[in-house]
Each structure stands twice: as structure tokens, then as C-alpha cells.
Amino acid sequence: MRVLLASSEVFPYSKTGGLADMVGALGKSLAENGHEVAILTPLYRGIREKFPAIAPANYQFDLPIGDTRVYGQAWRLDVQERLTVYFVEQQEYFDRTGLYQERAHDYPDNAARFAFLSKAVANFARYHPLKPEVVHIHDWQVGPVPLLIRHDAAVNGWHDRPATVLTIHNLAYQGTFARDAYALLNLPLDYFNPNGVEFYTRVNFLKTAIVYSDLLTTVSPRYAREITTEQFGCGLDGVLRQRQSSLVGILNGVDYTEWNTERNRLLPAQYSAEDLAGKAEAKKVLQERMGLPQRADVPMFGTVSRLADQKGVDIQLAALEEMLSADMQFALLGSGSPEYEQGFQRLAKRHPHKVAIKIGYDHALAHLIEAGSDFFIMPSKFEPCGLNQMYSLRYGTIPIVRVTGGLDDSVIDVTENPEKADGIKFYTYSAGALAKAIRKALALYAHPEWLERYRLNGMQADFSWTQTTGEYLKVYERAQLARDAAPHP
Numbered sequence: 001m002r003v004l005l006a007s008s009e010v011f012p013y014s015k016t017g018g019l020a021d022m023v024g025a026l027g028k029s030l031a032e033n034g035h036e037v038a039i040l041t042p043l044y045r046g047i048r049e050k051f052p053a054i055a056p057a058n059y060q061f062d063l064p065i066g067d068t069r070v071y072g073q074a075w076r077l078d079v080q081e082r083l084t085v086y087f088v089e090q091q092e093y094f095d096r097t098g099l100y101q102e103r104a105h106d107y108p109d110n111a112a113r114f115a116f117l118s119k120a121v122a123n124f125a126r127y128h129p130l131k132p133e134v135v136h137i138h139d140w141q142v143g144p145v146p147l148l149i150r151h152d153a154a155v156n157g158w159h160d161r162p163a164t165v166l167t168i169h170n171l172a173y174q175g176t177f178a179r180d181a182y183a184l185l186n187l188p189l190d191y192f193n194p195n196g197v198e199f200y201t202r203v204n205f206l207k208t209a210i211v212y213s214d215l216l217t218t219v220s221p222r223y224a225r226e227i228t229t230e231q232f233g234c235g236l237d238g239v240l241r242q243r244q245s246s247l248v249g250i251l252n253g254v255d256y257t258e259w260n261t262e263r264n265r266l267l268p269a270q271y272s273a274e275d276l277a278g279k280a281e282a283k284k285v286l287q288e289r290m291g292l293p294q295r296a297d298v299p300m301f302g303t304v305s306r307l308a309d310q311k312g313v314d315i316q317l318a319a320l321e322e323m324l325s326a327d328m329q330f331a332l333l334g335s336g337s338p339e340y341e342q343g344f345q346r347l348a349k350r351h352p353h354k355v356a357i358k359i360g361y362d363h364a365l366a367h368l369i370e371a372g373s374d375f376f377i378m379p380s381k382f383e384p385c386g387l388n389q390m391y392s393l394r395y396g397t398i399p400i401v402r403v404t405g406g407l408d409d410s411v412i413d414v415t416e417n418p419e420k421a422d423g424i425k426f427y428t429y430s431a432g433a434l435a436k437a438i439r440k441a442l443a444l445y446a447h448p449e450w451l452e453r454y455r456l457n458g459m460q461a462d463f464s465w466t467q468t469t470g471e472y473l474k475v476y477e478r479a480q481l482a483r484d485a486a487p488h489p
Contacts, residue, residue, distance in 0.1 A: 001476060003030055004132035004162070005039045006121040008114065008141035009099060010085065013047050015361075016099055017306060018252070018387045019169045022219065023138055025255035026472065029465035031083035033473075038130050040121050042094040043075055043087035053077055057086055059128065063119045066184045070116050074124070088120045100141075104338065111181035114141040114205065119185075122148040125162055134476045136165045137213070140175030143205030144185055146212040147197070150486075151187060163479035166213040168206070170384050171227050171234045172310060175205030199235070210239055214486060215479040216247045217472075219385035220406030224249025232382055246482065248475055251409050252385040253465035259367075259391045261459075266367040271396075273459040276452075279371060279396055286372030289365070290331050290356035299445040300329045301438070302373030302397070304366045304388055307336030307344070312379030312402065317343045318431030319379070323438045324351050331373065333358045333365050370395045374451075375424075375441045379434045383407045389423070393458035398444070398451075399423040400437050410463065422458035 009015055011024040023039065031037045048054050057076035062069060072090035079085055088094070093113040101107060122145055125135050137145045146164040153161040181203045182192050191197050197208045210216060218224040224247055226232035228240045240247060261271050261278065268285040271278025280296060287294045305311045317340070320330060324347075332344055332355075341359050348355040358365060370376065376392040378401045385406030389399040393411075401407035403425050411423035424444070426437040444450055 001134065001473070002036045002130055002132045003038075003476065004121070004125055004130065004135045005037065005138070006117075006135065006142045006145060007039070007041055007138040008117065010039055010041045013041065013051065013085070013087070014044050014099060018219075018385065019138060021255065021387055022167075022169070022252050022385075025253060025258075025465055026469065027083055027085075028080065028255070029253070029469040030472075031080055033469055035082065036130065037083045038128075038132070039083075039085045040124055041085065041087060042117060043089040044099060045095045045097070047087065048075070051077060054087065059086075059124070061088070061090075061120050061123060063116060063123065064186045065112055065116055065119070066186070072116070072120065086124070088117060090116060093117075104336075110175070111177040111203070112184055114175065115144060115181075115184040118142050118144040118148060118205075121145045122152065125149060126152065126158060131160075132162045134165060134479060135162045136167065136472075136476075137209060138167050139169050140173060140206035140209070143175055143207075143209035145209070146214070147187070147191060147208050148185070150212055151191075161483070163215070163476065163483040164213045165215050165217065165475055165479050166209040167217045167219065168210075168227070168384070169219055170310075171206070171232070171236060172382075174199075174207065174234065174236070177203045177205075179203065207236055207239060210236065210243060214246075214482040215475055216240075216243060217475055218247070218249050219252045220409045221249035221251065222408050223384045223405040226382070226405060248471075250468060250471045250475070251406055251463070252387060252390075253468035254387065254390045254394065254463045256394065256464055259370075259394055261371060261395055264367065266364045267371050268368075271371075273396070273456050276396060276455070282368060282371035283374070284372075286331060286368050287329070289368065290358070292329050292331070292356050293353055295329075298327055298329050299375065299442060300331065300373045301375045301377055301441070302330070302369040303332045303334065303377045304369055305332075305334045305378070307334045307340035309337075310381055310383075312381050312429070312434070313337070313340045313343075315429065315431040315434050316377060316379050317347065319434040319438060320347060320355070322431065322435045324354055326442055328442065329354050329356075331356045331369055333360075333362060333369055335359050335361065370397055373397045374445060375400055377434075377438075378402070378407060379426075379429075380404055380407060381429055386410070390461075390463045393422055393461045393463075396455040396459050398441065398454050398458065400434075400441055401425055402429060402434075403427050410461075412457070420457055422454055422461060
């Protein structure tokens with residue numbers, strides 16, 4: 001099958017979260033399974049310098065964006081057999097400090113930037129020699145693509161148009177803009193109505209994709225159920241209920257070539273389920289790097305996260321305030337809300353021998369925190385999938401998670417299966433519930449034989465992309481059938 005993946009970020013070229021990891025890993029896995037894969041993503045500042053093998057693709061874009069024309073070109077990088085990443089160069093739109101924002105403020109022209117990216121995807125799907133059979137888009141930044149493809153097929157005789165699949169990585173981010181942003185798409189007003197693009201008089205890029213894609217997926221089975229409810233639907237639950245028969249939840253996979261403990265140059269020592277000595281060394285190095293006392297006997301808790309409301313940062317700060325009277329250490333790597341950044345920094349100042357904070361993102365440090373921690377805290381208010389809990393399991397680090405989305409799908413609590421337990425779950429979204437879960441972790445740490453059983457269970461869990469890729473191929477086949485049965489827009 002010929003597949004075009006479209007995403008505003010792709011690891012290792014650009015990343016703000018798990019979206020980048022997922023798209024990069026899915027592309028590799030599809031190619032390894034014999035499919036022809038192209039990934040289309042923006043050429044952000046610094047990518048060409050970090051990856052000098054990128055070369056011109058001899059493909060230009062000349063696209064209307066409202067009443068102006070915007071030009072760009074594609075660059076390419078042949079990653080492996082059957083996998084090529086194409087980068088959309090448009091310096092005015094993408095040669096910037098951030099991907100979506102600076103200093104916690106969205107770029108004011110994001111509607112134009114990602115309208116252009118969406119039009120580039122649709123153009124590429126029609127005119128590039130790849131001729132994809134499926135266009136698989138990810139999140140709101142490429143949300144207009146399915147409508148652009150459908151409209152082009154209906155108006156301009158694109159008889160063999162590709163099927164379209166949308167993956168919703170996080171429904172909370174929808175790409176909602178003022179009414180006049182609709183003109184950027186250069187589409188007739190027929191689509192601007194409550195059953196189409198319109199969302200309470202505004203333009204909603206994610207809703208557009210939900211309405212016009214042939215098939216929809218989310219990144220975990222539980223999240224697929226949750227987003228059809230008012231509690232988790234972020235205002236789109238009604239639209240999603242209408243398309244529930246076309247909505248599939250597929251738990252993300254983990255790229256174990258990147259996230260492993262036995263062949264990982266980012267770790268100070270290698271280790272495995274058969275020999276955990278390297279994990280103790282990682283803990284020692286983590287304590288040293290973060291400026292914490294080097295103690296093998298103290299339980300180390302870690303977090304790598306965006307510091308946003310979704311991630312449960314408020315209850316985590318409050319729970320740590322309560323629990324730091326215990327003998328424990330905590331290391332955090334993350335960035336986000338200035339309020340939360342300052343909250344953790346204040347916590348570290350009050351507990352300099354127990355708490356260490358690094359604001360920002362450091363890929364090597366993320367691996368070290370995963371390996372050197374005994375427990376990994378993920379108290380999310382909601383979590384479409386989450387990857388860090390799966391990384392933690394492979395690293396022999398016991399995740400502490402709230403029961404929501406993919407966290408529930410991927411972690412086993414002792415109350416669910418005493419023999420296969422590999423994590424600690426809590427239900428109520430409160431600091432008290434999280435503090436109780438941390439107390440359970442401290443009790444577990446005090447029993448080395450139980451601790452080792454949890455670690456070994458986690459390290460044996462398999463979230464490889466083999467099964468996940470098979471599920472996406474089934475979705476692609478269903479999407480082609482849905483395309484063939486779909487009426488013209």
C-alpha cells in the first residue's frame with residue numbers, strides 16, 4: 001500500500017510531544033512491513049543543519065491562501081528503504097523559533113500557516129508520483145486536508161482520490177479561529193455550516209477533519225470511548241457520536257529501537273530484566289546530574305512532561321508538598337505554564353536535597369530519568385494515550401497513573417491482576433488520591449521482592465509497533481471502502 005502521513009511534527013526532526021514520536025515510529029514500521037511511505041511535515045528552523053543529507057525534492061508549491069499566493073518547495077530525506085520524509089519549506093511560515101508559539105503565546109497567523117500546510121498535503125497527494133492510496137493526517141494542523149481532497153475530487157475530476165484517515169492525538173487542541181479564517185481555504189461557503197467547518201460561528205480545523213475524513217482513530221481504545229462523552233468531548237462529543245461507527249481506538253506503539261535499555265548510547269550503563277545492575281548505575285548518575293545526594297537506598301520519583309493542566313500538574317504539586325516529608329527524591333524535566341514552572345522551582349528551593357528541576361527539554365535526560373527513577377508519576381486529568389508510562393515499563397520504572405485514556409489501557413494495577421501488576425493506579429482526580437498512590441509506592445519500595453516483580457512484569461510488557469501497525473492497516477482498508485461508498489460533498 002502507498003501511504004502518505006501528514007503531521008506538523010515528526011521525531012527526530014521536530015517535536016513538542018508524543019505526536020512526533022508516534023508519526024515517526026508509524027512511518028518506520030509501515031515501511032518495514034513492505035509499504036511505500038512518505039511523510040510530509042514542515043521544514044522548521046534548524047532541521048537542515050541537523051540533518052545535512054536533506055536535499056531538494058524538485059517539487060514546488062504555488063498555492064492560494066485567501067487572496068494571496070504563497071510559494072514553497074519540498075525537500076526530501078530518504079530515511080530507509082520505502083520511507084521518505086518530505087519537508088515543506090516556506091520560510092515566512094516555518095522558519096521561526098517555535099513550532100506553534102513563542103513565550104506561551106500562539107502565533108497570530110497559525111490559521112494561515114497550517115492552511116498552507118494542509119493545501120500542500122492535498123496538492124502533494126494529487127500530483128506527486130507516489131499517488132498515495134491513503135492519506136493519514138494527524139491532529140488539527142492538517143485538519144482541512146480531507147475536505148480539500150473531497151472538494152478537489154468532486155469539482156476537478158480526481159476520480160482516484162486517496163482515502164483519508166484522521167488520528168486525534170489530543171481533542172483539547174482543535175485549531176479554532178475567527179470566521180474570516182475560512183477565506184484562507186478558498187472553498188465555497190457551502191461547507192461553512194454547523195454540519196461542516198463551522199463551530200459556533202468560528203472555523204474549527206479539527207472538526208473539519210472529523211466531519212470529512214473517511215475514517216477516524218484515536219491513540220487508545222479508552223480515549224475513543226471517552227471523547228464521545230460530554231466530560232471529555234471538548235465540545236465535539238456530539239459530532240463524534242454521529243461518527244462513532246467510524247471511530248477506532250488504537251493504542252500507540254513504542255519504538256523499541258529508540259526506547260530500550262540494552263542498546264542505548266544515552267544510558268550510562270546497559271541493563272535488562274536478567275541483570276538490573278545498570279539501572280542502579282543510572283540512578284546514581286541521575287542523582288549526580290540533577291545535584292541530588294547520591295543514595296542507592298532512597299526511592300527516586302521522576303516526571304518528564306509538558307507542564308499543562310491536562311497533565312495533572314496542580315495535583316502533583318500539592319501531593320508532593322504533602323509527601324516530601326517522607327524519605328524520597330523527585331526529578332522533573334519539563335516546560336509549559338510559567339505558573340507551574342515556578343511552582344516546581346519553588347518546591348526545589350524549599351527541598352534542595354530532595355527535589356531537582358530542569359525546565360526545558362533534553363532528550364538524553366529524558367532517557368536518564370526513565371532509567372534512573374524507581375517510580376514515574378503521570379497523574380493526568382486526561383491522557384489520550386501517553387507514551388512515558390510505556391517507556392517507564394520497558395525501563396523497569398513503575399508508573400503511577402490516574403485511570404484515564406491510554407494510561408488505563410497500558411498499566412496493570414495489583415487490584416486488576418496480582419500476578420501481572422506493573423504499576424500503581426488511582427481514580428479520583430485529587431492531590432489526596434495521588435498522595436495515597438505515592439504512599440503505596442513507598443510501601444512497595446520497602447519490599448524488594450515485590451518491587452522486582454513489578455519491574456520484571458513491566459519490562460516484559462510488549463507495546464511494539466508490530467501489532468499497532470496491523471491495526472492501522474485494517475483501518476486503511478476500511479477507509480478505502482468508506483471512500484468508495486461516500487457521497488460527493
